[in-house]
Amino acid sequence: MAQPIITREIQYTAADGSQLIGYFAAPDDAQAHAGIIVAPEWWGRNEYTERRARELAEQGYAALAIDMYGEKKVTTSAAQANEWMTQTFEKADTIVQRAQAGLEALAAQTEVDANRLAAIGFCYGGKVVLDLARAGATLKAVATFHAVLATQQPAQAGQIQAEILVMHGALDSMVSLDDVEQFKTEMANAAVNSKVLILEGAKHGFSNPQADERAKANQVDLGYSASAEKTSLAAMYDLLKRQLA
Template identity: 30%
Template sequence: MADTPDTPRSTGRPAHQNVTFDSDGTPAHGYLALPPTGSGPGVIVIQEWWGLTDHIADVADRLAAEGFVALAPDLYGGNVAHDSGEALRMMQELPVARGVELLSGAVDHLLALPEVTSGTVGAVGFCMGGGFVLYLAAKDPRVSAAVPFYGVIQGEVPDFSGLKAQVLGHYGERDEAIPAATLDGLRRTIEEQSGIAADFRLYPAGHAFFNDGRPEAYDPESSAKAWSATLEFLTTNIS
């Protein structure tokens, strides 16, 4: 049978599928995308505060098209917010510790897949998910490449003393939720606690500039630059 976008080579697994995995003894769910070759390095994609939306699934698909095995865990158990008030409530109802547990379970699942060729994973996240990228990387040494897009830190800054991942962050100069001036302190904390120099990059854009599903926020030029840098960074730092 000829290869199609939904039939990766070297595997019988569908290229795009919903999956269930164990997370600290409880079932969790997510969206898995495989590359056309059927195998590749693993990347966790972490949702915004809206939930596991079409945009996040599309990011996983885009990573798969570039040769990665991408898993987007569903941190809200199937729920998606329809307005900012609901999104805020759902984010606040997810304890950071529980979110990290779910994400570590996703790392377990991803690294156990026969299609994953790497011994470590990358983590890419947006807004709330960008913050969770840093929480996860600080906790789980199997994350070797951490890419927060305009990551929102909820509550206490993580303890980065156990961080093993290289860090590439993308932020908007006009992001009122994450003032650019605060990034120096975060960068300094990461380096002092872990010895790792985080690369935080600023773009002439506001919050959520990568989300092409939100035309009021999307910035095509900044998005393209950040995406290109992210792909190069993941390729270099996942092993």
């Protein structure tokens, strides 16, 4: 049975001056809980990301759906999403600075045990949390769903503190299986405790029930898979339980 939760918005500022607004959810009790940042797809900090934060709270975690674009901007247009996402690539430190600001905002909440932190991310948000881990953030676990895996700054030995779990659709046309193999090599070279779960029959966006609608509206190759969503979420919760106990 899901436990009662509280929610609120949290305003915070990144090192680059961006004014960001996160969505916080936590169990409604007097305890300090393990904290998890939830990094969004390229659409921005939308209802989907907020729902994932609430689900985590219902399972006993404190979660912050982070804002990567500023002022909690969201869109359903792939062109607009790509523009905003691309802006965060223009300077090498932007993604990590904004994600780190979100992690610090989460850790500062009274409902959070700052010694037990993790991060999950979807699509673009998967890259966000992987880059945060690559930068040496104090995370115990990182889970990604249909993530962008490529990076200009591969992890070096000793940098990543988290156990990494990557969930990838076998039919993902945006992130290839070659990209997956390169990521595996990066993790092996950096001696990272990591696992890649390949989900048969799943496309990019498999975890989001709105993926088919977004695909049709924007002419992009996305697809929802209820079975892949169920399998990947179960794997994520297993990781969180193991690392944040």
